[in-house]
Amino acid sequence: MAPQTSNNETQFVSKTQHYLKVKKPLLERQRRARMNKCLDTLKTLVAEFQGDDAILRLDKAEMLEAALVFMRKQVVAQQAPVAPLPMDSFKNGYMNAVSEISRVMACTPAMSVDVGKTVMTHLGVEFQRMLQADQQSASATATASTSQLETASRPISPASSGYHSDTEESEAAVSPKPSMWRPW
Structure with missing residues (x-):
């Protein structure tokens, strides 16, 4: 006696039905996994370039927005013409001349x-001397700008700070001034 089977059990699953039930969800999971992997890589790269680890804690949408802002800034920075400093252009020209001589x-x-x-040793020594002189002038400029900032941060007059008696005492300690007689 042959077992009876119903029509539903003997039907074959078509390729389309198999794709819709099995393959499509599997492909969708793989696609999402690829996207998440790429987003994580992008997040890491942007955090490295910005030097800010806060981006690592953002969700995907915020991270993409931050990445777009960062890339737009980079494009603007590349499009802006950067005039080389006179010493930089001289150093570049010097190195080009040394290469040509070599x-x-x-x-x-x-x-x-x-x-x-x-000849090459002499040119190298002169280039190093030039770099040292450039670094010394840069540090002197930085020191001068720091002292200017310190001078500018002090109030011009005692009344400008709002605490007249405090600034009078601190300025008297720094540079004693002769007291001026006032009728009031």
Whole structure:
């Protein structure tokens, strides 16, 4: 006696039904996993470039907004013409000239290795001297601007701070002034 089977059990599942039931949800999970992985990578990159770990705690939408703002700032910064400082352009020109000298000496068959070594050493020493002089002038400029900021942060007159007696005492301690007689 053959077992009886119902029509539903003997029907074959079509490829479309199989895709809709099994494959499509699996593909959707894989797609979401890829998107989440890319978002995490983007989040890490933006945090590194901005130097701010706060972005790591943002949700996905906020992180994408922060990434867009960061990229727009980068595009604007790249489009803005940056005029090189005179010393920077001189250093670049100097290095280009040194490279050209090195290339010419290497291509010249009668060039002595000792002469080339001496010339390149001299050029390197002069470049280092130039860098040190530039750093010293930059530090002197920074020191001068710091002292200007300190001077500017002090009130111009004792009455400008709102605490007349406090500033009078502190200024008297710094630089004693002769007291002026006033009729009031």
